[in-house]
Amino acid sequence: MNNIYIVDDDDAVRGSLSMLLRSEDFEVVAFGNPAEFVAKVDALEEGCVVLDLCMPEMSGMEVMEELQKRDIKMPVVCITGHGDIPTAVKALKVGAYDFLEKPFDSTMLIGILKECIADRKDKQQVELFETTAKEAVASLTPREHEVLKGMVLSLIHISEPTRPRLIS
Numbered sequence: 001m002n003n004i005y006i007v008d009d010d011d012a013v014r015g016s017l018s019m020l021l022r023s024e025d026f027e028v029v030a031f032g033n034p035a036e037f038v039a040k041v042d043a044l045e046e047g048c049v050v051l052d053l054c055m056p057e058m059s060g061m062e063v064m065e066e067l068q069k070r071d072i073k074m075p076v077v078c079i080t081g082h083g084d085i086p087t088a089v090k091a092l093k094v095g096a097y098d099f100l101e102k103p104f105d106s107t108m109l110i111g112i113l114k115e116c117i118a119d120r121k122d123k124q125q126v127e128l129f130e131t132t133a134k135e136a137v138a139s140l141t142p143r144e145h146e147v148l149k150g151m152v153l154s155l156i157h158i159s160e161p162t163r164p165r166l167i168s
Contacts, residue, residue, distance in 0.1 A: 003047025004113060006030040007037045007063065009055045017050060024110050034058040038066050048116045053080040053091065064094045075116045079104065
């Protein structure tokens with residue numbers, strides 16, 4: 001998952017970010033139109049999104065809301081030339097991984113994207129484990145469920161702290 005999707009209506013920003021990120025061995029796909037990104041996002045491989053918040057046809061906030069509606073878990077790093085604290089707070093509440101104001105330090109962006117990718121890989125491993133565990137438990141016979149329940153309850157009992165008893 002080394003894919004970065006840039007969604008920005010500014011040709012110069014898309015071009016410079018694409019060059020920068022490719023120089024760091026990221027696979028980059030750039031979109032100049034947020035609606036085009038939203039139309040294609042279901043078919044895209046896992047990755048991170050670098051998303052401009054202020055675009056004429058569809059705002060970055062609307063793009064993030066659409067990703068949430070579709071349960072697409074790609075981390076989003078918001079960038080904007082018109083940032084303020086309320087906008088940053090709103091972006092983070094809508095699900096942004098991070099928020100950077102233009103012009104931003106390229107080293108900082110690269111660090112955030114690497115962290116973003118590592119966090120997403122960790123979450124994918126947890127999701128895979130949970131899915132596998134649920135499938136395994138669902139396949140148990142009623143008797144195996146009873147045995148499992150007994151084992152879990154005994155582990156909980158063993159791990160409870162011992163309480164001192166009052167001697168009368």
